[in-house]
Amino acid sequence: MRQLGRWFATHGEHPNAVQFGILLLGMTGTDEDSDVLMTLGTFSMFSSEACHALVRSHTHPHQAVFEVARRAEGWARVDAIGLLKGASDPRISRWLIRESCTGDVLDSYFALTAAEVGDLAGALACETLDEETLGGAARLLEALTDVDGPGPALASYTDAVPALDGFLFHWTAGALTVRRLWTLLSISRCLNDLCMSGPRREDPEWQRIRDRYRNLVADPASRVVVLAGLTDEDPATFRPAAWAAGLMDIDARPALLRRVEADPCDSTSWFLLIDGCPSEHIAAVVDAAVRLLPLQDLRTGPTAELGLGTEFEVDRILDFIVSRLEKHPGHGWELIETALHNRTTRNRRMALRALRAWPAESLPSAARQILLAAAAREPVPELSEEMVQTARRL
Numbered sequence: 001m002r003q004l005g006r007w008f009a010t011h012g013e014h015p016n017a018v019q020f021g022i023l024l025l026g027m028t029g030t031d032e033d034s035d036v037l038m039t040l041g042t043f044s045m046f047s048s049e050a051c052h053a054l055v056r057s058h059t060h061p062h063q064a065v066f067e068v069a070r071r072a073e074g075w076a077r078v079d080a081i082g083l084l085k086g087a088s089d090p091r092i093s094r095w096l097i098r099e100s101c102t103g104d105v106l107d108s109y110f111a112l113t114a115a116e117v118g119d120l121a122g123a124l125a126c127e128t129l130d131e132e133t134l135g136g137a138a139r140l141l142e143a144l145t146d147v148d149g150p151g152p153a154l155a156s157y158t159d160a161v162p163a164l165d166g167f168l169f170h171w172t173a174g175a176l177t178v179r180r181l182w183t184l185l186s187i188s189r190c191l192n193d194l195c196m197s198g199p200r201r202e203d204p205e206w207q208r209i210r211d212r213y214r215n216l217v218a219d220p221a222s223r224v225v226v227l228a229g230l231t232d233e234d235p236a237t238f239r240p241a242a243w244a245a246g247l248m249d250i251d252a253r254p255a256l257l258r259r260v261e262a263d264p265c266d267s268t269s270w271f272l273l274i275d276g277c278p279s280e281h282i283a284a285v286v287d288a289a290v291r292l293l294p295l296q297d298l299r300t301g302p303t304a305e306l307g308l309g310t311e312f313e314v315d316r317i318l319d320f321i322v323s324r325l326e327k328h329p330g331h332g333w334e335l336i337e338t339a340l341h342n343r344t345t346r347n348r349r350m351a352l353r354a355l356r357a358w359p360a361e362s363l364p365s366a367a368r369q370i371l372l373a374a375a376a377r378e379p380v381p382e383l384s385e386e387m388v389q390t391a392r393r394l
Contacts (some may be wrong), residue, residue: 002028017067019049025055026053027309033057033378034064040066051083063085070095074106076358084117093118098136099141108149112156121159124166134170136184136233141167145190155200163211172216178229181222182240188213223248230255235266242272253281257288264292269361275326286332291322295334299341304379307344315344321348326357333364340374348374348383356390368394 005024012018022040024050027031034054041050051065058064062084069080081100083094101107123129124137141163144154154160164187170181184194191210200206210255216222229241230252238259245252252272259269273285298318307315322339325332330355339351355363356373368391375387 002030002033005029005318006033006036009040014240015045018046022046022053022320026056026160029053029057038068040081040138041065042072042076042362043327044075044079047072051080055083061188062089062092062287066092066095069100074104075104078106081113081309086112087117093123094133095122097140098132100228101136101139103142104137105149107139107143108146108153111140111143111146112153115144115153115163116158118355119235120157121163121166125171127194135169136181138171142183142186147190147193152193154190161205161209164213168216173227176221176225178225178237178244179391180227184216184222184243185244188217194231213366217248222249227249231337235268239268242269246272246276253284259285260288260292265314267313267316267317267320268279273322274321277324277328277333279328282328286325286328288319289317289332290334293317293335297320298338300343302342302348302378302380303343303346304345304373305343307346315342317349318342319347319350320356322347326354329358333367335369340370345380347382348378352383352387352390355394360394363394 001024002202002387003027005021007020009025010021012021018040021100022037024217025037029037034057037050037054037057040046041054047068054064065080065083066089069077069084072080077100081096084096087093088177090151090262096114097120099113100118119139123133129137133253141151142156144160145152157163167187171183171383174180188210191206191213226241226248227243227250229237230245230250232241234355240257242252242256242259244250245255256269256273260273263269270289272293273288277281277285294314298315305312307319318335318339322335323338336354339347342348342351352371355367371387371391371394375384375391377385378387
């Protein structure tokens with residue numbers, strides 16, 4: 001069975017065949033099969049099965065899974081770190097604090113395990129920390145407090161309060177920068193979010209730590225740091241400053257408009273400009289988009305492309321804007337029409353959604369014919385039918 005499992009795992013020509021081989025190795029494999037399982041574990045398609053097979057078959061399962069976690073990215077890293085619960089090796093603990101979180105959106109899925117196994121609170125209780133440990137702890141706390149992710153895990157972390165106290169001690173020892181402020185904002189936002197469990201919100205220690213972070217963020221010095229960051233040409237400083245401005249009720253729109261004027265392909269600035277844009281400012285954003293984006297180049301004709309990959313960067317900017325125009329009737333018709341001619345199905349769907357939301361008086365007289373023409377050349381049958389139905393209602 002072991003030989004059969006190894007053969008399927010290394011020669012299978014279909015994912016199911018490879019997974020069958022991994023299953024057999026989990027039942028009958030030895031340490032000699034760890035090279036195969038570790039390699040397969042770095043692929044998200046096989047990571048869960050391969051890591052569980054390592055746990056069942058390896059003499060030192062935590063060490064084997066740890067090697068996968070170090071090599072893997074994305075969902076494969078999530079699967080591997082999730083199986084490190086109970087590990088006691090100091091090497092694993094140090095790595096979980098210093099290197100496990102990379103700033104990826106998936107960090108939140110394993111942040112609680114990393115904090116518990118890595119003993120985040122214990123690491124932050126030290127009198128001195130090297131920069132690598134402090135930076136890793138900051139990324140880990142950002143993942144633990146990510147309210148836009150799968151749900152912040154901070155409330156489930158038993159040692160959250162001592163960890164937050166220790167982090168403040170080290171984080172505020174240096175000069176306040178945009179990067180440092182962004183971490184404080186992320187934590188403060190979570191502590192004040194309703195998603196925090198009721199008992200935690202009312203606990204005096206949690207109230208104390210919540211006030212400490214809130215006061216730091218509200219300090220006038222923090223505002224000065226953000227305003228300075230909005231004038232910085234370096235995207236590594238400007239972008240977090242613009243994000244922070246949105247959380248601190250600082251109007252970053254003039255700075256963002258200047259940024260897209262200088263670099264029309266800066267997708268982050270376009271997103272921050274349009275996301276949650278109030279009605280009184282939408283006209284300026286739309287006018288800038290019509291003027292600065294290569295609309296003719298975006299009218300590529302419809303395809304079944306989803307719009308993944310770096311070559312779709314400008315298409316995604318169009319998506320950011322058009323997907324939010326449903327709330328702003330009468331603004332951005334030229335962008336909607338461009339999206340109807342775009343190569344990505346996502347942009348055409350967003351254009352259709354905006355048209356459905358706009359009252360008839362906000363649409364140009366030619367809207368019905370334009371939509372019917374778009375339906376006639378639409379390669380996705382279901383989307384074509386939706387376009388026809390919407391056109392009939394106009």
